[in-house]
Amino acid sequence: MIAIMAAMLFAALNQTIVGTALPVIVADIGGMDYFSWVFTIYMLTTSITAILVGKLSDTYGRKPFILTGIGIFILGSFLSGTSVNIYQLIIYRGLQGFGGGMIMSTSFTAIGDLFPPRERGRWQGMMSSVFGLASVFGPTLGGYIVDTWQWNWVFWVFLPFGLVAFTMIWKMFPNVKSAGKTSVDYVGAVILALTIVPLLLAFSWAGKTFAWDSMMIIGLFVWSSIALVIFIFAETRAENPIIPLHLFRNSIFTISNVGGLLMGMGMFGAIMYMPFFVQGVLGISATRTGFVMMSMMLSMVVTSTIGGQLITKTGRYKIFALMGLTIMGLGMFSMSRMSIDTTLFGVIRNLVMVGLGLGLTFPVLTLTVQNAVDHKYLGVATSASQFFRQAGGTIGVSIMGSIMNLIMADEMKEMMAKATGGAASKLQNMGALKDPQVLMDPDKIAGVKEKVPADMLPLFNQIIQSMREILSTSLSGAFLFGVFVLGVALILISFLKEIPLRLTNQTEEQSEENVEAKSVSS
Structure with missing residues (x-):
């Protein structure tokens, strides 16, 4: 180990x-x-x-x-x-x-x-x-x-x-390793790669490099969908499929992986966009932001270690996943309520809540998958769990980023519309201040401020304050989506069937077969 x-x-x-x-x-x-x-x-x-x-x-x-x-x-x-x-x-x-x-x-x-x-x-x-x-x-x-x-x-x-x-x-x-020689499903592996690559690229580029309704993004989604249909067709006929589709008929396998995907959406969204709030809204340096983010990961380390010990001691796991998702969801909801008046202590408290919930849930969803399948499928089941969680992160970061950018664009238009007279033209001339994400670059703001005439400094400070409010509002919308996702995950996991954790690496059926084999041998 x-x-x-x-x-x-x-x-x-x-x-x-x-x-x-x-x-x-x-x-x-x-x-x-x-x-x-x-x-x-x-x-x-x-x-x-x-x-x-x-x-x-x-x-x-x-x-x-x-x-x-x-x-x-x-x-x-x-x-x-x-x-x-x-x-x-x-x-x-x-x-x-x-x-x-x-x-x-x-x-x-x-x-x-x-x-x-x-x-x-x-x-x-x-x-x-x-x-x-x-x-x-x-x-x-x-x-x-x-x-x-x-x-x-x-x-x-x-x-x-x-x-x-x-x-x-x-x-x-x-x-x-498994006994005997088996064929390798090379065709399934190639088709699976052709399914995964365009899907992850689409979510990575959508809302950033290309618009969601652009031909590139739509084309990638269509390509991935067609490849998925071909993959399912090929796997049903493969002698030794790269992903045995019958595993998805196991409700524990399916619910755990979908739950992991949703948890990944919330987890990576918090990790990716919380620094925007700490640096952009509160104006804290990048170095100090790193220390602030530590609070989330350290709390995750604590509960993942303690939770793992309790699972082994009690043999129960569903309650820890439900508790973890609840705590994580409450932390994410608290994030969605943050504003420019939120203190650094409040930010750390919210991060700790998310980390505590994440630590309780993280080990469970891999354990449930491993416990529900035969040992001969252990590798593919565990890999599927890892993949769904990582894919969830890619999807979540993309969607939350798009929500943030949409709210930000609307709020900026509204701010510009409210500006009247000479102030409107002066705002337009400050090109560097048209996007609130510039708040992440203090040096750039300082450079703009040096060029601002003394009589315009009050207006400049007002713009910066308004942009902090806009960035805070847009991040609240993104975190609120995270609350929704974790809520769906909580409901889904509540339907997870809890079966006893096996004391050996054999399923009950395999153990019975071994007993029968020994009996026949005797």
């Missing part, structure tokens, strides 16, 4: 450390127009790899894939640090994503190989804590490295840690 957690921490830290360092990296190597692709390509390759490796690891065992994943991730990290232009960085980050997908998928699945469902709760909680700690320290460490050393060390600093994780898993980790 130490070996698995070391591998998980290595991948998670490398993922979270890049965020704060990327502006400095792009400023050095150029390519601001392709800035978002550094994240997008990693998300795409991670998602595709995780869902495909799940099934393959059920056939060939977890060990080859987690070792291959660490090796590819180390190579991608090293090459990313050697990038001389944005195109190389994008390619190498995509390579990192292939390795990261293998590590993330097999790490959570490996717990199922080592422990029966009743024992997995505490370890799922510990794994969630590892990811939470990486989310806490990664961004801060990334900022420190680019401020102190060359940005290349963002990618290189943890390479020795990766080599240690590789050695530990190679020496200690058992390889559990």
Whole structure:
């Protein structure tokens, strides 16, 4: 478990450390127009790899894939640090994503190989804590490295840690695989990739790079829908399908994954847009914002660890998911009620509530899926759980961003309409102040303020105050959508069938078959 957690921490830290360092990296190597692709390509390759490796690891065992994943991730990290232009960085980050997908998928699945469902709760909680700690320290460490050393060390600093994780898993980790040889569903894998890629691209670009009703976005959704129909047709005829469709007839599997998708929408929405409020509305620096966001992830670490222990001790899990979603929803609702008068203490309190709820829910939805399927489907079930959660994050961030931008545009039009006489023309001339998101760039605001004549400073300050109010209102709309999503998840999980956590890695049917086999043998 130490070996698995070391591998998980290595991948998670490398993922979270890049965020704060990327502006400095792009400023050095150029390519601001392709800035978002550094994240997008990693998300795409991670998602595709995780869902495909799940099934393959059920056939060939977890060990080859987690070792291959660490090796590819180390190579991608090293090459990313050697990038001389944005195109190389994008390619190498995509390579990192292939390795990261293998590590993330097999790490959570490996717990199922080592422990029966009743024992997995505490370890799922510990794994969630590892990811939470990486989310806490990664961004801060990334900022420190680019401020102190060359940005290349963002990618290189943890390479020795990766080599240690590789050695530990190679020496200690058992390889559990299915008996006998089975065919690989290569056709299904290709079609699945052609389904996932356009879907995630559509949600990544919609409302930002392209309008929701643009031909590009509509075309991607149509492409993904057609590919999905072909995939379902192909899987029903495959000898060894990459995703056995009969799993979706299991209500626990389906409800848990849809619930995970909805939870991901709320979770990533809070992580992505709360810094907008802290920096843009409250005017707190980016460095201090990182420390404020720590409160959410640290509270998640606490409850995921405690919740996992309680699940193992009591054998109950549904109550923790319901409690977690309720607390998380209340925290998100409190976020939607924030205004320019909200104190920093109020912000931290809301983040702690979301983190506490997230920590209780996060381990449960993976555990329920693993407990509900045969051990031979452990890899594909766990990978599906990871994929739905990550896809939910992509979808949620996109929709909440669109809501924020729509409200912001309407509020700006209303503000401009209320401006009269000379004030209206002066507002129009302040081009840098037409978008409230400029509040995220204090240096730009300071530059504009220096050029403002003394007699216009009261008007300038009034505009800044109005823009803070507009940004706060638009974020409230986005967080309110998060409340709705978590409410739907809460209702859905209330229908989740709670079955006893097994004390072995065999289902009841398998245990009965073994007893009958022993009886016949005797």
